[in-house]
Amino acid sequence: MTQINDSVALAVGDMSREELLELKKTMNAKALAKRRSRTALRITANVVFAVLILLPLLYAISIALMPSNELFTTELNLFPKNPTFSNFVNAFRTVPLLKFILNSFIMAGCITIGQIITCSLAAFAFSFLEFKGKGILFMVVMATMMVPGEATIISNYLTVSSWGMLDTYQVLIVPYLTSAMGIFLFRQFYMTFPISLYESAKLDGCGNLRFIVKILLPLTKSAIGAMAVYTFINAWNMYMWPLLVTGSNNMRTVQIGISMLDSVDSQSITLMIAGVVMIIIPSISIFIIGQKQLIRGMFSGAVKG
């Protein structure tokens, strides 16, 4: 290493000022060209990979805009030649899609709000209050994450059907009104606040519920945002439970309802995909709007290995 330095020093010593400036210029240009080509390479790789990842979605949009007679050709038909919105209109006519969308919004909305309430109450108790069995109860809550939904779904189905609750909003909503992950996430956030925050509020005569509503909730907006986005999307996308417990068009959610468009008549492929595109739009929009919140909430403190 020192040898090289010496020789560089020697070479530099032989050069005039102009030559040095010239050298600096060419080296800078070289470095810039190298950086540029690296960025270009990175962007190219990203474009290729993004097309691969987005392919199913782009393809779905293309099919949804395609008149059904264009679909059945042997040539490669990546894009519709005569794009049309008639598939979307027909999808609304064929099945009560608006009703399905409304049902899903009600279900996902209630589940989201319910989870935020029950989880923040529980997380408050676990982080600010002292009581007997706190550690064990928290372990029990965390352990529920290990039980796969399928291990309980049969018994749950038998329970709700014996209560005559099938095919109602309640049966879609109530079983999902709390989540261990939400309690964990909120508690993780609450633990970052000093206990003195709670104690001084209490000295000022602030009751527990008021403390939660006036102080904790505003301070944990990012966690609530993350939780809301995550819960809403998951509820919107739920499949097995709504499939089991809903039977009538009046109660079907989008994910179940949309498969009604999946009929044997192959002419209806474009119709079905148009329906799929429409029910993907709400969850994707919420995801894109709430993405920043979601990432910040998920990874600040919650998951650090």
Place this chain on the structure above:
Amino acid sequence: MENNVKRKIAPYLYLVPCMLIFGIFLFYPFIKTIYLSLYKTNKMGQAKLYVGLENYKDLLQSASFINSLKVTLIFVVIVVLGGMLLGLIAAVLCNKAFPGIRFFSTSYALPMAIASSSAAMIFQIMLHPAVGIVNKLLGLDINWLNDPNTALICVAVLTAWLNSGINFLYFSAGLGNIDETIYERASVDGATGVQQFFSLTLPGLSPIMFYTLVVNIIQAFQSFGQIKILTEGGPNESTNVIVYSIYRDAFFNYRFGSAAAQSVILFVIIMIITLIMFRIEKKGVNY
């Protein structure tokens, strides 16, 4: 005195809503599932005849259930490896700032917002033997979902794609935690990009990698919607993963006892894997 009692009870009141839900829809059904698995049931799902472990014995001797176990194992391996690889590639591609990074990172995370059932219907058309884009692009004539050799791979690839979105977020967070200066030092010492990836990036990711692996495995075991829509367990039971087998036994064959026993086996498998993973983590993963 009254105040004292109130103070002692109050904390529990905040836990009542969540414990009530957990109690009715998680603990109770979980125990009931174990109970049902020891009985023969009638068509209404009521326990009628105590048979001890016979449901389990029958399952372990049935070729169909052994096949389910095998199919589930292959499915989980493809889903976990595929989903993590896609997420890792995306995270490495978005590791350094460049023009358009926000668009690309949103694209890579997007699959996590898509329902398994919606995705399944799109893949159904993509894999359609006559009009599907896959056959057209590859110039092939394969009936992907009706061939026992390809059906499982197709549903697994779809599931891997669905899981890749959240894996991308995990890995991006993991890469963000790696100290930049170690790369600079490595470059000065003449390490190539590939060497840096294997000796700096991967070890640096190991904590989050471990967490992602556990979450992915648990999730993969629970895939249902895509299988119900794309293959219904077929052809020839080649995609009959345990969860689908549970669904079929309970809601088509009305054998709730056997379905409950399968649920218990699924739970035990997931629990054992989770415990083993945590044991390995304690020994192997360096922070």
